[in-house]
Amino acid sequence: MIDRLGPRLATILGLLALCAASIIRVGRPPRPVPATAPDTVFSAERAMRHVESIAMRPHPMGTPEHDRVRDYIIGQLVALGLKPQVQTTTAVGTRYQSAGRVQNILAWLPGSNSSGKALLIAVHYDGVPAGPAAADDGAGCAALLETLRALRARKQPLANDVIALFTDGEEAGLLGAAAFAREHPWAKDVAFALNFEARGTSGRSYMFETGPGNRDAASTLRAAGDVTAGSMFTTVYRALPNDTDLSELAVLGIPALNFAFADGVERYHTSRDDVPHLNPGSLQHHGAQMLALSKRIAGEPLPRPATGDGVFFDFPVLGLVLYPTSFAVPLAMLALVLAVVVVRREWRRAAIGALIVLGSIALSAALGRAVVLHGPAAWSGVFAAALALAVIALQVAVYVAASRWASGIHAGALIVWLALALVSSILSPGVSYLFTWPLLFALAAARSRHVVAEWIAAAVTLIMLAGVGYAVTAIMLGVFGVGAIALAVLTSLVTWLLLPLIARALAPARWGGAVACAAAAALLVIVGLATIRPNADHPIPTSLVYAENPANGDAWLGSFGVRDDWTRAALGPIQSAPAWTAMARGFGGPMSGRAVQRVGLGAPTATLLRDTLIDGARRVVFRVNVPTGTMSLMMHATGSPVVRTAIDARVVDTTRFRRRSRDWVMQYWAVPDTGAFISLSIPVGGHINVDLAAIRPGLPALQDPRTPARPAFVAPAQQGDVSVAYARVTF
Numbered sequence: 001m002i003d004r005l006g007p008r009l010a011t012i013l014g015l016l017a018l019c020a021a022s023i024i025r026v027g028r029p030p031r032p033v034p035a036t037a038p039d040t041v042f043s044a045e046r047a048m049r050h051v052e053s054i055a056m057r058p059h060p061m062g063t064p065e066h067d068r069v070r071d072y073i074i075g076q077l078v079a080l081g082l083k084p085q086v087q088t089t090t091a092v093g094t095r096y097q098s099a100g101r102v103q104n105i106l107a108w109l110p111g112s113n114s115s116g117k118a119l120l121i122a123v124h125y126d127g128v129p130a131g132p133a134a135a136d137d138g139a140g141c142a143a144l145l146e147t148l149r150a151l152r153a154r155k156q157p158l159a160n161d162v163i164a165l166f167t168d169g170e171e172a173g174l175l176g177a178a179a180f181a182r183e184h185p186w187a188k189d190v191a192f193a194l195n196f197e198a199r200g201t202s203g204r205s206y207m208f209e210t211g212p213g214n215r216d217a218a219s220t221l222r223a224a225g226d227v228t229a230g231s232m233f234t235t236v237y238r239a240l241p242n243d244t245d246l247s248e249l250a251v252l253g254i255p256a257l258n259f260a261f262a263d264g265v266e267r268y269h270t271s272r273d274d275v276p277h278l279n280p281g282s283l284q285h286h287g288a289q290m291l292a293l294s295k296r297i298a299g300e301p302l303p304r305p306a307t308g309d310g311v312f313f314d315f316p317v318l319g320l321v322l323y324p325t326s327f328a329v330p331l332a333m334l335a336l337v338l339a340v341v342v343v344r345r346e347w348r349r350a351a352i353g354a355l356i357v358l359g360s361i362a363l364s365a366a367l368g369r370a371v372v373l374h375g376p377a378a379w380s381g382v383f384a385a386a387l388a389l390a391v392i393a394l395q396v397a398v399y400v401a402a403s404r405w406a407s408g409i410h411a412g413a414l415i416v417w418l419a420l421a422l423v424s425s426i427l428s429p430g431v432s433y434l435f436t437w438p439l440l441f442a443l444a445a446a447r448s449r450h451v452v453a454e455w456i457a458a459a460v461t462l463i464m465l466a467g468v469g470y471a472v473t474a475i476m477l478g479v480f481g482v483g484a485i486a487l488a489v490l491t492s493l494v495t496w497l498l499l500p501l502i503a504r505a506l507a508p509a510r511w512g513g514a515v516a517c518a519a520a521a522a523l524l525v526i527v528g529l530a531t532i533r534p535n536a537d538h539p540i541p542t543s544l545v546y547a548e549n550p551a552n553g554d555a556w557l558g559s560f561g562v563r564d565d566w567t568r569a570a571l572g573p574i575q576s577a578p579a580w581t582a583m584a585r586g587f588g589g590p591m592s593g594r595a596v597q598r599v600g601l602g603a604p605t606a607t608l609l610r611d612t613l614i615d616g617a618r619r620v621v622f623r624v625n626v627p628t629g630t631m632s633l634m635m636h637a638t639g640s641p642v643v644r645t646a647i648d649a650r651v652v653d654t655t656r657f658r659r660r661s662r663d664w665v666m667q668y669w670a671v672p673d674t675g676a677f678i679s680l681s682i683p684v685g686g687h688i689n690v691d692l693a694a695i696r697p698g699l700p701a702l703q704d705p706r707t708p709a710r711p712a713f714v715a716p717a718q719q720g721d722v723s724v725a726y727a728r729v730t731f
Contacts, residue, residue: 008504018458025463029284039149044287047139051134051139061101062632082164086103086104087180087183090648099652102168104184111298113159114161118190120193123167123195124137124169125168128269131274131715135268144290147287147291163186177246190252194259199265201267201272205228205261208259209238212253218312223293224289225319227319229314261285328426349411354415356398377529378480379538382531382532384473394514396506414442438460465490535712545591548599548600551728554578555599560591597702599700607623621679625675627694631697635690640682
């Protein structure tokens with residue numbers, strides 16, 4: 001009995017060790033380098049001093065704290081011997097219905113042999129109203145300041161120029177990047193762009209997005225050495241409705257790389273995005289890559305050679321594996337040839353096995369879809385592991401039941417993997433490596449039937465895919481919805497591909513293996529339910545809104561989406577607020593809350609300047625002014641359709657908007673004292689009602705009801721608590 005148990009236990013432990021190594025590889029950032037490191041080295045300890053100064057308090061556009069952070073960055077650039085400039089202009093976004101008065105900070109680091117082209121390194125220095133933005137994007141700003149210091153410490157300057165860009169208004173709708181790309185004279189000199197972001201407060205800094213023709217750009221990653229990157233991330237990101245400043249810089253048509261760390265997403269855009277929760281290792285990974293890539297890209301001729309897209313991924317020892325997308329189909333065809341050799345004598349049994357595998361994958365997807373998790377549990381590795389074990393138990397049960405009458409199940413799994421490799425190599429080459437390379441090694445192992453080959457196939461498969469499964473669920477998408485389905489399907493596929501090893505580990509008590517996996521999954525669920533709950537480090541996000549309408553004396557305290565006990569307690573008996581309260585966010589339905597006594601905030605005003613007929617349309621031009629302390633102005637026009645818009649004499653380009661609303665909606669951030677100038681063109685004879693909402697951070701002192709203090713496990717999120725004054729004008 002002991003003799004049989006030893007090899008089985010060794011196999012199980014070996015597979016678990018490979019999974020753990022893969023997860024650690026994609027999840028653990030490097031150690032921060034101390035401030036005692038040489039001047040030419042990036043030090044997270046030095047950079048953290050900048051984060052501490054930047055992330056003292058929330059600093060969104062239109063607030064005094066925003067201007068304090070602006071002045072701090074300018075002062076640090078001057079201390080480095082640079083000559084920063086501020087691009088102050090009205091920016092109009094092209095991805096979202098937003099505009100604002102931005103103040104981009106730029107500095108030019110001259111090269112020794114400049115060709116007139118430069119490397120652009122971009123970060124953003126504004127933050128969301130809810131939190132101090134230590135990670136998003138205080139870490140990026142600190143990394144850029146420390147990188148510039150390290151570059152200035154070199155004995156020899158880089159060959160080419162480096163442009164440091166601290167954009168304003170990224171959180172307001174990528175405004176600063178839009179203004180730089182369209183108006184700043186330096187934009188024409190940019191030959192390569194690096195952008196650094198954050199979607200959490202910890203983890204490794206992933207390279208997740210590229211510009212067009214990314215094969216050459218990806219090759220520069222080899223200079224950074226310790227990278228986490230894959231063309232799968234870039235392929236998927238291109239299909240997602242997400243944006244960073246790089247979305248606006250894309251109009252320059254240049255090679256680009258985008259980086260972000262995303263672990264600790266529960267703290268993203270909340271008050272817990274603060275200095276204590278920022279992992280210095282994440283900042284180290286950010287900055288080490290920024291410095292290494294700066295030296296590589298700006299140290300070589302610019303512009304770089306034009307190439308097509310590439311297939312790339314990082315792998316231990318090998319570093320970054322990179323090849324043209326044109327290689328994807330030949331590699332898949334090689335897998336086809338090997339599959340023919342391996343399965344040529346059992347095609348019928350393999351076809352039956354493939355149907356069994358596909359059925360089990362469908363069951364796994366259904367299991368993933370059934371997962372319902374909220375709060376910190378939705379981002380927990382414990383629940384991700386529980387789901388993976390439950391899926392393995394399901395596959396083992398299907399295998400044990402089906403193997404009584406079907407003998408070609410593993411061959412069928414190889415056929416399913418082959419189909420995925422062929423389809424992905426044709427339709428989405430950037431994703432194909434996830435299927436092609438594990439399949440090639442699995443086919444070689446199936447051909448040799450040697451245990452060493454099986455372990456090599458298992459090592460390649462798990463090192464490549466276990467970490468991907470963890471990253472996609474516990475870090476990026478969550479253990480729910482699409483994330484849970486993706487993890488379930490991926491776990492199912494890997495289980496079937498490694499079936500020879502798994503069957504050996506389960507023999508002879510195969511049903512016992514399914515029961516053991518299910519029991520382990522249940523145990524993890526119990527542990528998760530007992531230990532993972534909202535706390536100060538993993539908070540519940542909330543926000544309250546006080547809104548008043550001076551015209552009728554109404555005032556409401558409410559929220560958009562009441563999902564937690566604290567918000568319910570703060571609001572008391574909840575009612576549906578009047579329609580005008582929807583202006584607090586500009587679209588969608590009104591908020592839920594209760595009527596309260598009006599405080600008496602200053603309201604926005606609109607002054608008609610011109611009303612003319614131009615190009616067959618009625619053009620209404622008016623100026624909007626807001627009370628002191630206003631952070632942003634929400635505008636919503638109804639009555640007649642708006643056919644053209646200009647903000648401060650800048651035409652609004654709607655062709656690239658992410659979403660479109662039935663009515664005209666625009667949010668203007670940091671309205672200057674002179675007001676915002678709005679031009680709306682409507683059909684002749686039409687009229688419009690313009691709803692205005694001046695939004696300021698914080699809640700006023702309310703006598704009834706008194707809002708209870710937030711407990712430690714509840715944190716302001718996104719816009720945070722705000723006060724809104726509403727007005728309507730008709731033209």
